[in-house]
Amino acid sequence: MSIRVLIADDHAIVRSGLSMLINAQSDMEVVGAATDGREAVERALQLKPDVVLMDLSMPPGENGLSATARLKEAAPEIEVLILTMHEDEEYLFRVLQAGASGYILKSALDMDLIAAIRTVYQGAAYLYPSATKALIQEFLQRVQKGEDMEHYHVLSDREQEILSLVAQGYSNKEIAEKLIVSVKTVETHKAKIMEKLHLKTRPELVRYALRKGLLHLE
Incomplete structure (x- = not known):
């Protein structure tokens, strides 16, 4: 296709x-x-x-x-x-x-x-x-300003795991295969993550993950 x-x-x-x-x-x-x-x-x-x-x-x-x-x-x-x-x-x-x-x-x-x-x-x-x-620089500036990142603790262990995989660039299908769950389950978890973190788009999710140190760069 x-x-x-x-x-x-x-x-x-x-x-x-x-x-x-x-x-x-x-x-x-x-x-x-x-x-x-x-x-x-x-x-x-x-x-x-x-x-x-x-x-x-x-x-x-x-x-x-x-x-x-x-x-x-x-x-x-x-x-x-x-x-x-x-x-x-x-x-x-x-x-x-x-x-x-x-x-x-x-x-x-x-x-x-x-x-x-x-x-x-x-x-x-x-x-x-x-x-x-540029995103890394923004992260460092936020740390220096002492910005609060308290929302992360409201995520379940599975949601934190999925957030990390999303940040690393894995697609919904790849995440589902890694965690041995359905794609629908992954989508549901992502929706809950977005809601809990008050985010609206995937790029915002990636930026949040970067600030939390979940995006591992080469």
């Missing part, structure tokens, strides 16, 4: 290049394209892709940040991977807050982009190295 991808970018040559790269993969296909955020949301709701590859800046139309927030509210099951030229942690935190599952630079290697698409499709978060560094 192919990973169905929608490309949203305001440059025709970029859309064409990305389409050729993605369609060249045996497990992927481009099902549509959009030139701005408004069209991206409309096409995504119509075509129901697995992943939307969303440019952050698409003048003069709606930007990718606003479109991501609207799309995730309307269809949370569709994963969004932000593609941008901005290597700035301000953008990183804003797209994670909007609900995107990943953030990759346009200067990234082709193989890194393909890996990012596969990663978010599997239900995990994808962050390029410098973005991970």
Whole structure:
């Protein structure tokens, strides 16, 4: 079964290049394209892709940040991977807050982009190295400020275990296989974790896990 991808970018040559790269993969296909955020949301709701590859800046139309927030509210099951030229942690935190599952630079290697698409499709978060560094810096700043992280103790042992596996990038199916439970059980536990920690999106969950030291980085 192919990973169905929608490309949203305001440059025709970029859309064409990305389409050729993605369609060249045996497990992927481009099902549509959009030139701005408004069209991206409309096409995504119509075509129901697995992943939307969303440019952050698409003048003069709606930007990718606003479109991501609207799309995730309307269809949370569709994963969004932000593609941008901005290597700035301000953008990183804003797209994670909007609900995107990943953030990759346009200067990234082709193989890194393909890996990012596969990663978010599997239900995990994808962050390029410098973005991970920014999250670590945020964690250190929170520690220095003495921010309270008391919510963690309300999780059961099994919920803490699942939170750790989610943070490490395992998909629901992989977690189910590891713990010898059903995928539905994993989804139920994740929903309870989100509720107890007062989180709304997977990227927020990953950021929380990083702050708690559950995300082991190479």
